[in-house]
Amino acid sequence: MMKVANxxxxxxxxxxxxxxxxxxxHNDDDGxxxxxxxxxxxxxxxxxxxxxxxxxxxxxxxxxxxxxxxNTVQLIIxxxxxxxxxxxxxxxxxxxxxxxxxxxxxxxxxxATIGAFxxxxxxxxxxxxxxxxxxxxxxxxxxxxxxxxxKALLDIRPDAVDVxxxxxxxxxxxxxxxxxxxxxIKPGEKVALDGELLSDKATFNTAALTGESKPDxxxxxxxxxxxMINLNQVSEVKVKxxxxxxxxxxxxEMVQDATARKSQTQLFISRFAKxxxxxxxxxxxxxxxxxxxxxxxxxxxxxxxxGLVFLVISCPCALVVxxxxxxxGGIGLASKNGILFKGSNFLDxxxxxxxxxxxxxxxxxxxxxxxxQVVSNDFDEKELILMAAAIESKxxxxxxxxxVNYAGDILKDVKIENVEEISGHGLKGSVxxxxxxxxxxxxxxxxxxxxxxxxxxxxxTIVVIAIDGRYVGYLTIADxxxxxxxxxxxxxxxxxxxxxxxxxxxxxxxxxxxxxLGIDKAFGNLLPEDKVAKVEALKKEGKHLAFxxxxxxxxxxxxxxxxxxxxxxxxxxxxxxxADIVIQNDQPSKIVTAIKIGKLTRNIVWxxxxxxxxxxxxxxxxxxxxxxxxxxxxxxxxGVALLAILxxxxxxxxxx
Numbered sequence: 001m002m003k004v005a006n007x008x009x010x011x012x013x014x015x016x017x018x019x020x021x022x023x024x025x026h027n028d029d030d031g032x033x034x035x036x037x038x039x040x041x042x043x044x045x046x047x048x049x050x051x052x053x054x055x056x057x058x059x060x061x062x063x064x065x066x067x068x069x070x071n072t073v074q075l076i077i078x079x080x081x082x083x084x085x086x087x088x089x090x091x092x093x094x095x096x097x098x099x100x101x102x103x104x105x106x107x108x109x110x111x112a113t114i115g116a117f118x119x120x121x122x123x124x125x126x127x128x129x130x131x132x133x134x135x136x137x138x139x140x141x142x143x144x145x146x147x148x149x150x151k152a153l154l155d156i157r158p159d160a161v162d163v164x165x166x167x168x169x170x171x172x173x174x175x176x177x178x179x180x181x182x183x184x185i186k187p188g189e190k191v192a193l194d195g196e197l198l199s200d201k202a203t204f205n206t207a208a209l210t211g212e213s214k215p216d217x218x219x220x221x222x223x224x225x226x227x228m229i230n231l232n233q234v235s236e237v238k239v240k241x242x243x244x245x246x247x248x249x250x251x252x253e254m255v256q257d258a259t260a261r262k263s264q265t266q267l268f269i270s271r272f273a274k275x276x277x278x279x280x281x282x283x284x285x286x287x288x289x290x291x292x293x294x295x296x297x298x299x300x301x302x303x304x305x306x307g308l309v310f311l312v313i314s315c316p317c318a319l320v321v322x323x324x325x326x327x328x329g330g331i332g333l334a335s336k337n338g339i340l341f342k343g344s345n346f347l348d349x350x351x352x353x354x355x356x357x358x359x360x361x362x363x364x365x366x367x368x369x370x371x372x373q374v375v376s377n378d379f380d381e382k383e384l385i386l387m388a389a390a391i392e393s394k395x396x397x398x399x400x401x402x403x404v405n406y407a408g409d410i411l412k413d414v415k416i417e418n419v420e421e422i423s424g425h426g427l428k429g430s431v432x433x434x435x436x437x438x439x440x441x442x443x444x445x446x447x448x449x450x451x452x453x454x455x456x457x458x459x460x461t462i463v464v465i466a467i468d469g470r471y472v473g474y475l476t477i478a479d480x481x482x483x484x485x486x487x488x489x490x491x492x493x494x495x496x497x498x499x500x501x502x503x504x505x506x507x508x509x510x511x512x513x514x515x516x517l518g519i520d521k522a523f524g525n526l527l528p529e530d531k532v533a534k535v536e537a538l539k540k541e542g543k544h545l546a547f548x549x550x551x552x553x554x555x556x557x558x559x560x561x562x563x564x565x566x567x568x569x570x571x572x573x574x575x576x577x578x579a580d581i582v583i584q585n586d587q588p589s590k591i592v593t594a595i596k597i598g599k600l601t602r603n604i605v606w607x608x609x610x611x612x613x614x615x616x617x618x619x620x621x622x623x624x625x626x627x628x629x630x631x632x633x634x635x636x637x638x639g640v641a642l643l644a645i646l647x648x649x650x651x652x653x654x655x656x
Contacts (some may be wrong), residue, residue: 032437051085051130054078058123061549071120075344078122086129102526103277105315112311116630119301119308124630128312135638136647161192164236174226174243178325185230185331194246195237197224202235204228206585280314283381287624302626309623312633313616322608329651330601333457337656338584339594340568348582349563350598355538355545356492356591357557360503360513361398361565362550363480364588372460376473377452384473388465390431391438396417399463399477400427407476422446424504424527426463437466441504444471444637461509488588489517496594500538502531531557546581548591565591596656604651608644615640 054077061067069077083090093106103108109132116125130255143163161178162184163170169184174192178181182198185191197218197370206216206228215231215330218224224237226246253270288307294300327344334341341347361367376384389407392400394416404411419429423447426439437443444451444466451471455462462478492499501522503510523534536544547554555578558564566579567586576582585589618637622628628636 011503041186047084047087048130048133048137051126052134054081055123056128062123071122074122076155076332078126079119081393082113082117082126082129085133086110089133100189102534103274103281105277108277108281108311108315112308112630115308115311119304121305121630128630128634129636131634132315135641138642144192158190160194162186163214166601177239177243179239179242183237183239185235185237187230187232187234189230191224191226191228191230191237192238192240193239193243194223194225195239197222198236198238199233202233203231205231224493239327258489276314276316280311284308284314305630306624306626309628309630309633310620311412313619313623313628313637314628315637316612319609319612319644321641322612323605324603324646325645326605326608326648326651329648330597332632333600333654333656334594334597336652337590337593337597338585338587339597340582341594342580343624344601346563347598347601349544349580350546350595351602352544353497353563353595355498355500355543356563357500357502357538357545357547358519358588359547359549359554360501360505361479362586363548364485364501364513365481366519367398367479367550369399369461371406371476372478373404374475375455375472377471379467379472381473381605384465385475386414387431387434387436387467387472387477388438388463388475390414390416391419391427391429391436392463394429395421395427398479399461402477403463403475424530434467435469440464440504440525456506457508457513461505472569482585482586482588483511484589486517488592491589491592493518494654497595498543500534502526520655528554528556531631532560546591547568548583548588550586565594593656600654600656601651604647608647611647612640612644 008314022372031619035372058074058077081507088104090110093104093110093555096102096107113125113129116122116128124242160171160484161174162175163172164182164184177193183193183195197220199220201217201219202224203215203217204224206225216228224235226243267568284307286302286311288300291303292300295303322345327347330347331344334347347485347631351513358364374385374598375644376382385407389404390411392403406490415432417430419427421427422443426437428435428437428443428447437447437449440462441451441464442458444464447466447469449466449469449471451464455464455474458474460478462474462476464474465472482527485609487500499519499521501514501519503522503524504526505524507524510522513519514522523530527535531554535545535547539562544562546563546565547557548565548567548569549555549558554566558566558578558580563581564579565581565583566576568576568582569583581594583594615636619628623633
């Protein structure tokens with residue numbers, strides 16, 4: 001009962017609300033908003049309830065006790081009831097008519113009910129308005145509940161935080177806390193800002209961010225994110241990001257933006273409603289006028305009544321409310337499962353995906369590397385480690401961090417200069433006035449450094465080191481496969497989805513991981529531009545694909561895919577910003593969950609379309625033929641709308 005474009009403009013902003021017999025928004029577009037402002041309770045709908053009581057009492061007297069009243073008495077009783085139930089609808093219809101906007105549900109209902117009064121069907125005219133307004137009330141409640149479930153899930157930023165300054169604890173707004181300041185979180189409190197844990201250990205509830213209720217144990221130096229809840233002891237955190245730059249703030253922005261990005265189905269229904277309503281008015285006029293030329297015993301009152309029935313049942317309420325509500329429910333269900341869709345259009349996209357392309361490190365593996373061994377080529381091993389750790393200290397890549405951690409505290413008084421990253425190859429720089437190369441074998445090839453070709457057969461990831469143009473050895477690095485990765489791949493295959501892995505790592509490592517997980521195709525030794533080329537080739541084959549990645553170098557491929565999916569925990573800001581879908585807890589199994597939610601949402605939306613259109617077409621035919629009355633019309637219209645809404649809101653209660 002509203003245009004799709006106005007339903008969820010901003011789920012976390014304060015909106016005005018149009019509800020039956022409460023407060024209406026005089027929207028200048030072509031619909032009305034079901035906003036987030038809640039009525040104070042059912043008593044706030046007393047005018048509508050009073051009108052309903054009048055209708056019920058009059059029906060009981062007429063059909064239960066066979067007591068009837070004169071037309072004058074009926075007018076005296078029914079006109080106040082009609083105004084109580086429909087004042088706001090009439091007001092909106094009048095305002096829109098002043099702007100020459102006649103093709104809307106308010107004008108449609110006003111014409112139908114005033115027409116019923118004109119032909120003496122007073123009780124039916126009031127009943128149409130009463131049940132229409134009750135439908136509006138229920139629809140507003142459904143939309144409000146849907147919005148509230150999202151808002152409650154995400155509105156978790158604390159209003160204040162304890163900051164330690166000059167040995168004193170100050171209570172400040174999170175926005176007033178600077179980077180590198182220390183905040184204190186008591187048991188049961190929510191973390192207000194992203195940072196690094198200073199306490200030796202702490203346990204946090206991360207459900208609001210990841211959808212996982214399992215407590216997360218953190219140790220000193222590990223990352224703590226805004227929105228987590230401290231569970232067991234007072235903890236101190238060193239702030240590493242401003243309030244507006246926290247992952248939680250970005251999540252809130254994503255969800256706010258998501259409701260404005262509509263699916264193709266929603267856009268179609270919006271366009272359909274603009275064409276459908278004037279056609280309905282024209283057909284209603286034809287139902288009344290055309291029989292005059294073909295029916296011998298034409299009675300204007302009878303055919304006007306049929307035209308009014310036609311108008312009432314044709315109201316596209318069930319479609320334009322339940323469909324956006326269904327998509328909103330899908331976004332809400334995904335959020336509860338730690339998945340953020342940046343628009344309902346991506347729910348549709350995931351239903352068509354038949355190929356999942358994945359990065360390896362950080363997507364299928366944990367991205368937590370450890371140095372396994374150091375192999376030197378007639379070179380001092382300690383010096384090799386020092387040189388490798390020194391140059392890798394200028395990188396934030398997980399492999400670089402592993403090497404630095406392995407080296408320990410040996411980088412004091414080391415002079416590191418002119419470090420540059422060579423995309424897809426490694427690092428080049430000066431350490432203690434020596435030119436150091438650290439990366440893959442392609443890096444050595446690029447600079448003409450000879451090396452032992454046998455190292456290419458090494459099963460683990462290797463970082464080769466060259467100093468002053470001489471190959472001096474390598475370090476082997478191992479990464480652990482995520483616990484749910486194998487099951488995720490198996491689930492994708494059960495859905496007849498092809499799996500492809502693209503990695504910058506060497507082919508032997510890629511093959512090993514692909515074999516362990518059962519991935520269909522795996523390609524290694526890829527630069528960022530090579531990944532783009534592979535994805536473009538798959539798209540040319542007609543594949544509908546989603547790409548899943550986490551690194552900065554994955555951002556171009558994420559943008560190119562039909563659906564770009566980012567791992568939100570380990571993922572780089574660039575990739576998360578580019579992605580269409582963000583998985584908060586980095587679990588590959590959530591890819592399958594996202595597909596299931598997309599298909600579930602699509603099924604419910606099309607169930608509602610079939611239900612609404614099927615019932616309306618049947619009753620429209622019956623009404624035009626004089627079989628259905630205004631009672632059947634209003635019950636069918638409101639009943640179908642309520643069934644469609646209930647079908648849509650059940651998405652939020654489903655378990656996957």
